[in-house]
Amino acid sequence: MTKERRAKMPLEKTVGGIAFYTVWGMCSKIEGRNAGSxxxxxxxxxxxKEGCPCFEHAGMLLFEQDLTGFMEWLRKRKAARQIKAQERIRRIYGR
Structure with missing residues (x-):
């Protein structure tokens, strides 16, 4: 996707008088692993896919503007890869 097209993507969507972040808005608010990303x-x-707090409205994924719920979920989450590895270990060693 070109930078011009990305700049035109909406960062927020208003539903019922309440503003929510779109996927693009959420990506711009959450920092990546590297500094400045x-x-x-x-x-x-x-x-x-793992179940973060969001909802779909009119075909768009929307996120609350209060990021405390999302950040709390992010701290407590276990990656799907980690869960599958733990299940494999339980099957192999019977624990």
Whole structure:
């Protein structure tokens, strides 16, 4: 996606008088692993698959503007890869 097209993407969407972040807005608000970087769309979509707090309205994924719930979920989450590895270990060693 070109920078011009990315600049045109909406960062917020208003539903019922309340503003919510879109996927692009959420990616711009959450910092990435490296200093000065932001969360990528692919990583955010992985979080959505794992069950991060969001909802869909009119075909768009929307996130609350209060990021405390999302950040709390992010701190407590276990990556799907880690869960599968723990299940494999339980099967192998019978623990």
């Amino acid at each position: 932001h969360l990528s769309i692919t990583q955010l979509l992985k979080y959505v």
